[in-house]
Amino acid sequence: MELHHLTLSQAAEKLRKKEVSSVELTQNSLKRIESLDPKVGAYLTVTADSALTQAKAIDAKIASGEKLPELSGLPFSLKDIFLTKGIKTTCASKILHNFIPPYTATSAQKLFDQGIVLTGKLNMDEFAMGSSTETSAFQQTKNPWDLSRTPGGSSGGSSAAVAAGLCYGALGTDTGGSIRQPAALTGIVGLKPTYGRVSRFGVIAFASSLDQVGPMTKDVRDCALVLNAIAGYDDRDSTSFKTAVPDYTQSLKKDCKGLKIGVPKEYFIPGTDPEIDAAVRKALETYKELGAEIHEVSLPHTEYAVPTYYILAPAEASSNLARYDGIRYGHRAEGAKDLLDLYVRSRSEGFGAEVKRRIMLGTYVLSAGYYDAYYLKAQKVRTLIRRDFEEAFKKVDVLVTPTSPSHAFKLGEKTDDPIQMYLSDIFTINVNLAGLPGMSLPCGMSAGKLPIGMQLIAGSFQEEKIFHAAYAYEQATQWHQMRAPL
Amino acid sequence: MTTFETVIGLEVHAQLKTKTKIFCSCSTEFGKPPNTNTCEVCLGLPGVLPVLNRKAVEFAIKAGLATHCSIQRKSVFARKNYFYPDLPKGYQISQYELPICLKGYLDIEFDGQKKRVGLTRIHMEEDAGKLNHDFGSSDVSHVDLNRACTPLIEIVSEPDMRGPKEASAYLRRLRDILVYLDICDGNMEEGSFRCDANVSIRPVGQEKFGTRCELKNMNSFRNVERAIEYEVKRQEALILDGGKVVQETRTWNADKGISESMRSKEEANDYRYFPDPDLLPLIVEDAWVEELRKQQPELPVEKSERFAKDYGIPPYDAEVLTADKAVAQHWEEAVKAAQGTEPKKVSNLYMTHLLKLQKDIPETFERITSSIVAEVLKMTEDGQISLGMAKEILDEVAASGKAVKLIVEEKGMVQVSDTGAIEKVVDQVLADNPKNLADFRGGKDKLFGFFVGQTMKALGGKANPKVVNDILMKKLKG
Amino acid sequence: MITRETVEKIAKLARLQLSESDLEKYTGQLNNILADVEKLKELNTDAIEATTHAVEVANPLREDEVKTNTVIDAVLEISPDHEAHFFRVPKVL
């Protein structure tokens, strides 16, 4: 197999056997970025020099016989929402076009400590607000399976880079589906862990009570390896949890005997593309063959998730984005005549249309007189949504649903209709509202050669159950071996 | 003519004396070069998150316990959203709907009356940075974020006070308590203890409150009184003139002695409070509160009552001595060290001399330890030195830090109590002043002082006054 | 219904300036989004507690120990305007 088609674990194996060096892997990735990224548009920043320096250092350690962590020496990239000390971090926004962070995000640092080789920073929707990566202030990212289509969003740079074999794995963030939907649309594995499983410190905030960091990889084992590296309590994030971190690779089992799978009926609806619906139903048949029990369950408040999300997320965002004021860092408007002018023009020039729209919405729902009707109401509905899942997980181990109601759509298709765009997240948003772990993994291919993803959801801190179910399915099928035709 | 009643409620912001800021590990040390006590968190960089300081929570609980509040098991931090250059995140983290302390009170005394003032709540929040307008080009301001994120508690009173004197008595009492608890410097001038006043008036007998104005920028107890006095007069004049009080914020201009409306600088504020999603609810278990309750020091009121009762000193003395925790401790140690000396005498020395001395020489109580006070008092008791000498010695200790023995030697301070020596001098004085002697014996009692003075002068001021008095009395009567 | 005036007021509160056409567009879009949100009113939530966080445990606390930090130098370097170790802004009245 060609070098760039290897998974993280396969590449690690070759490195361990000295069949390849870290420098070779890195050079190969950089070359591939150079030749293909002009078409894909995944990278906002390529860190070629520092990557090669890192790779050389790893090779030297290998040569000296040092025992290194499994991810050492492997080319890896980060969504441009993770702060990286000394490396420009923009969140795909003009307001941070010149921002060089003076510190590194905890999750990124944990990967650096494992010895990953950072090859660059990946495009995304501006401030992670979007489902197609089209709100980026800088460039469009294309789906490696069909360059006229979206790679999903907001972590579309990450999904495209992994699917195109430009890097071996990437980190994304997921507030309403931003890891899982792009993973589904590009045929890779993406996990949003339980809220609090991975530190948010150093990750630019969109909606703090929903944001979570997660791996985007070519297969389930890679996903477990990366989660092993980044999970755990961080004393700089008060919302990260002290729950012990298991070795997730221990959950990768091939049979599903006794595993109870729930099928929430509210997720199998007429609006879903029939090919997607069929692919997920077929996956359920596979599970049956693997020995799993299938139960229908109900999550009755599912239909309220999107409106709940579109109150809570913009409200938090409107406050989180107040710090971009042109005073201490980032874009400042030229020639401001007074302080108010400085604020208004720096922000109006710096933020794009979708970001402004959400700031407006969030400011409105929090403003005097509306708090109870909107924000408080949404938080209460959030409780109902959470309870639905709690009830379901009394009966089953994992839930299986489609990840996205549609295949990768054409670039430009939904940009003028925010509500249509918001509906792309209809199956993923609930999971964020309930703070649960959810994974998307490939489960089919459309007639038009576009990947289909299914979503596995488990209870709080039950990622092991997801890994178990995902790995068993993956090993029984071939979907994870598909590679984009680039 | 209508008579009005004043209604005052106070909001006090007290800076907590923690080593680090409330949500990051930066030092809170005062007077550092601009922006040097900062980090990614208090600079409001992207991606940062707050982590709550345990000590700040403890201090807030201590303040709550000392003011008889109920400590809430669950309290929640919210975001108060507004734009200002000294507010790096564009919001202030502050407790809003669910504060840490609710419903307390403070007993105060003013003009000889006692009164209980209710506390609505105490909540925790972060301070903002500072803007400097004093240098560089005239069209710029400079932002220093050293103070940003410093822990504050806001103590909100009920509108229970009825005049400026009450308000300042409440403030002083509150300040003394916070200083006693060692959780706040209580320095109004430096801003570690800040007060805003809500002032309204209503016709006597009316139950409904009048429209209130919020007064800001009063940086001393005196200014709080002055500002409220002014505000009350302003509102009275306004109403009697047929006008209406407008609810607004007014800033006190101490130089002009007036308050000025800030309305022009205000916009319609809409703070859009909501629970801060970066922090989980603060849970304070009973066991923690009980542990802190055990650690609570004796507070000024209790200490003052105990001093009066146990040591038999006048209540007024006890109150003065206990206003400052360090002084109270110093005094009590001195009483214990000076065994055999009446506590009242010890208290007199503090009231008439040491407290004044401290005003001139701030190091007074560091140099004059309580054992030095005891030593000097014992010397006066034993008649070795006069009270005047004692004070002179203490002055010298405060000024130079020299040892008492050395000062006594250097100044040759030995009190003459030898009756033989004094008798000789008295005889001489009587012989030298025959006219005065005759007048005295003729009934001019006032001349007794003259003879005391002459005798003391002849003895170089070193005679034991009691012995001099006794001898003179005997000899004058002939 | 949100009026154009409300949208203008909200923009001011959020320190955003919207062009005439943006104002028009946002007024329409915000109304559409909020019309969807009306759906939540179908649910009776009187007795339901609000969820701020999916998992609610007690907030962790940090010890009161000073850590020195020098990021300010790098921040001043990238700041749009600074002088004498201060951030500089137009005169605040």
Ligand SMILES: [Zn+2]
């Ligand atoms: Zn700090």
